Amino acid sequence: MKTEKSDRSRKLYERAKRVLPGGVSRNAVFTRPHPTYGMTGAGCYVTDVDGNRRLDFANNVASLIHGHAHPAIVEAVTQQLRQGTAINLTSEVEVAYAEYLTARSECFDKIRFVNSGTEAIMCCLKAARAYTEKPKIAKVEGSYHGIYDYAEVSQASTPKDWGEADHPYSVPVVRGTSSSVLEEVIVIPFNDTEHALSLLDEHTGQIACVLVDPLPHRVGMSPASAEFVEALHGWTRQNDALLVFDEVITYRLEYGGAQDWYNVKPDLTALGKIIGGGFPVGAIAGSSEVMEVLNPLADKVLFPHSGTFSANPVTMTAGYTAMRLFGAGEVARLNALGDIARKQIAEAIESTGIPACVSGAGSLLRIHMKPSPPRNYREAYPAPSETRMIRTLLDYMFRNGVMMINTCSCALSTPMTQKEIDILTETLHEGFLKAREAASESSVAVSVQ
Ligand SMILES: Cc1ncc(COP(=O)(O)O)c(C=O)c1O
Incomplete structure (x- = not known):
């Protein structure tokens, strides 16, 4: 050695x-x-x-x-740094980048930029709740989606606390996590359609969204099967819930993200990582109808959302340059x-x-x-x-x-x-x-x- x-x-x-x-x-x-x-x-x-x-x-x-x-990213960002890094105004590059990403993925009608994958997932879950007016979310056992309370449930469960395979417990990560958080997260087994659907059925009328990563890293890094994804999609259609994809890592896998693998499409997608071109980033993208919950033009904004550094021109410039180089x-x-x-x-x-x-x-x-x-x-x-x-x-x-x-x-x-x-x-x-x-x-x- x-x-x-x-x-x-x-x-x-x-x-x-x-x-x-x-x-x-x-x-x-x-x-x-x-x-x-x-x-x-x-x-x-x-x-x-x-x-x-x-x-x-x-x-x-x-x-x-x-x-x-990468020389092209360094060049573009250096130029942007000289023009300012964070201005309390929106920017042209944000619009151009939003146009680019929404053209890249079939079901991205609208996009909103945030600052991390964690924040993107948090916003997807909150948007799903705001849209459906339901509190619960379902997620796959062991799947990592960042550190938002609801998203992190059972991301690190162990043989000592995970319960039966067909009925996994909601296991907290952080000491003191509220029991209401645990009650509001339904943990489903990966690629096990029968048991996942029967768990979802136990909470009919209460689930805002089912959250899935198409290639969940900690679950073993095997793809979510088409059967599993289509069944979850079908369940969400029948139960007025949303299908949310975590593509924070997997967006790199196809031109339009790993969602290109499937015949059914998510209502919302969380993005992060590569779309920042090396700078902190996240984004939530989806159908115009669901993304409307974020619309500040609405009489009543269902999901008011802001973030001091969201869509800052440095990240937007780096991400826009990086993604155009990844055709x-x-x-x-x-x-x-x-x-x-x-x-x-x-x-x-x-x-x-x-x-x-x-x-x-x-x-x-x-x-x-x-x-x-x-x-x-x-x-x-x-x-x-x-x-x-x-x-x-x-x-x-x-x-x-x-x-x-x-x-x-x-x-x-x-x-x-x-x-x-x-x-x-x-x-x-x-x-x-x-x-x-x-x-x-x-x-x-x-x-x-
Ligand atoms: C699949 C997935 N979702 C969400 C996140 C959270 O992203 P961030 O670390 O940018 O908050 C990660 C981070 O590794 C991730 O792998």
Whole structure:
């Protein structure tokens, strides 16, 4: 294993711990014994403060479709910075970008920009309530939708608290979460149409929307089946509820988002990540009829909504530039590269004999220390031995110049080519051997205890 320098990161962390809880502002970047401090990013490579350079398959948790510091984005944003970053007026670039995104996806009649994926999801749920006048929402067990109280229910449930598979409990994430929040969130099992529908039926007349991510990362990163999505859509039509898609991550998967996979369309979609071109962003898009709840021209505004930095011209400029550079041809090229990556990873798994597998679609993939792709959150939930192997693998990859998302996932970016996929899979090959070695050492240690 390569040794790498980490003095400056270690020292920065000593300072950070004194002023930031646990030394960080986002748990996603926390690692032991200390986080690594970034210095620069260019294309698909990042360099940390100690001078270590790594190939970046994390892409800030799938938010950078063009990697780092794309020249056209830097140029456009630099020009905008000189003209002002946040003015208490609306802007031309906001209109142009809204025109562009609504033309890109079939069911986006109207769009409203916000500042994060969390905020986009929160706004979708509030808009659904305002439109239907109903309080409850339904979501898939284990699905991550950010940190709004209702959206985060059961995103991290465990075998100790998750209840029966066909009737999952609503499990809080934060201590002190109101019991009314838990009562108002119906947790449904992923891709299990029969049980999902029967759970929804228990709350007929009370559900504002069913929230679904078409490729839920924490649920195992397998696609929501057409049967499941169509059944949920059908249920919402019969019960005056809305279908909401979380495409904060999956919008990258097709020109018009992963919703292009299905014959039925969501009423509302939450967006984020790549549409910000590297800057904080979120958006809620959907049919004119539902989006009307946000309309300030209405006699009574059903969902009054504002946000100091929403649609700021820097984010709008960066996002508009980035998305125009990610046309249908680039989407297809990156998806094809993802197919190659999954194939090569499967070959590396086979040749090392490790009990692992790879899931995902298009430019997103996830490795599991399980012999076959998990079909739902409970199957995706890693056993302690699997967690140890994943940690060993991620640590090996990081020390050997490849950054991945901490769930052992990768999000590709457009600067990548076959060369980067080969580096990923060759490093993974070695990492699998190390993870297997670590697993057999720990099982020996356990058996001699
Ligand atoms: C599917 C999904 N929805 C929502 C969010 C929340 O987005 P943000 O971190 O921008 O608040 C995330 C973040 O990773 C996500 O993966």
